[in-house]
Amino acid sequence: MSLYPLMLDGAALSAVIIGGGAVAARKASALLAAGARVRVVSPSIAMELETLARDSSIEIIRDRYAKRHIGDAGLVIAATDDDTVNAEVAVDAKSLGRLVNVTSEPSAGNCITPAVHRAGEVVIAVAAGGVPSAAARIRDDVARRVDGRYAAAVKELSLLRRALLERDERERWSSATAALLDDDFCRRVESGLFGEALAEWR
Numbered sequence: 001m002s003l004y005p006l007m008l009d010g011a012a013l014s015a016v017i018i019g020g021g022a023v024a025a026r027k028a029s030a031l032l033a034a035g036a037r038v039r040v041v042s043p044s045i046a047m048e049l050e051t052l053a054r055d056s057s058i059e060i061i062r063d064r065y066a067k068r069h070i071g072d073a074g075l076v077i078a079a080t081d082d083d084t085v086n087a088e089v090a091v092d093a094k095s096l097g098r099l100v101n102v103t104s105e106p107s108a109g110n111c112i113t114p115a116v117h118r119a120g121e122v123v124i125a126v127a128a129g130g131v132p133s134a135a136a137r138i139r140d141d142v143a144r145r146v147d148g149r150y151a152a153a154v155k156e157l158s159l160l161r162r163a164l165l166e167r168d169e170r171e172r173w174s175s176a177t178a179a180l181l182d183d184d185f186c187r188r189v190e191s192g193l194f195g196e197a198l199a200e201w202r
Contacts, residue, residue, distance in 0.1 A: 003112070003127055010034025014072055018065050018089045019079030020045040023103050025052060027077050027113065032056050041069045042080070067092045076100040078109070106130050115139035120151025121158065145190070153189045156198055157181075163202070176201040 013036040017024045020042025029052060031038050039059040040049060053060050061069065065085055070076055076098050078089035083104060090108045093100035102108040107130065114125035115135035124142055128135035157180070164173040180197055188194040 005125065007123065007125075008034075008075075010036045013037070013074055015039070015075040015077065016041060016070055016073035017077045017079055018042070018069065018085070019077075019081070019103075020049055021079070021081060022046055022048060024077070024079040025049045027079055027103070028052055028058055030113070030116070031075075032058065036075075039069075039071070039073065041065055065089060070096060070098065074098060075111075077103065077113075079103045117143040117146065119143075119146050119148060121154050122146060122150050149189050149192070149194075153194045153198075156195070160198065160201060172201070 010031070011034075013031070013034070015031050015036050016039045017027055017031075018041050020040060024040060024042065025046055025048035028038050028040060028049060032052070037057070039061065040053075041061045041063060043062060043064055045053075045060055045062065049058075049060070052058055063069070065080070065088070070093060076089060076093040078086040078093075078100065080086055080089075081104075086102050086104055087108060090100050090102050094110060099111045100109040101111050101113055106112045112127060112130075114127045115132065115138070116126075117124045117139050124139070124146060126135045126139045126142070128138060160176065161173055164170070164176070180194075180201070185194075188197055
């Protein structure tokens with residue numbers, strides 16, 4: 001699979017997960033955290049999903065998979081323990097022009113879900129050639145460096161950008177980004193000096 005990285009607006013996303021086990025629960029939890037509307041279809045539902053459904057707006061449909069269950073979902077996730085069903089979901093979703101992720105066989109779908117690290121508005125996604133455990137290890141190593149300091153810096157940059165653009169100071173924003181986001185950006189963030197540098201542009 002040749003990958004093209006793309007971030008989706010979770011709040012605008014409708015997703016259906018076919019499967020009711022632990023993998024489905026993890027996928028549902030991640031989608032809900034991004035603000036997506038989530039529907040789960042499975043004859044049996046794991047306790048993790050039952051708990052998730054009580055605490056969120058997730059929709060549970062206790063039924064065997066049929067093509068009609070895809071409905072208006074823009075993202076389809078095949079997460080059953082039956083390879084035949086997963087393959088059927090992939091074929092149906094592709095025929096409808098939907099994004100489909102097959103958890104047991106990523107190459108059977110047309111998209112994958114990477115290992116993700118979030119620090120405020122900083123989102124880092126890692127894919128590793130279809131080896132999820134490798135992606136998770138790399139993600140965890142990156143996460144140790146990209147922490148709350150980066151979240152705070154990016155939040156301040158976003159506020160500065162908004163303020164300058166609202167004052168129609170586009171050229172000043174361009175100058176600020178050139179000065180603040182230079183080769184020393186990461187060093188300043190990690191040393192705690194970024195706030196001082198940014199204060200000069202407020």
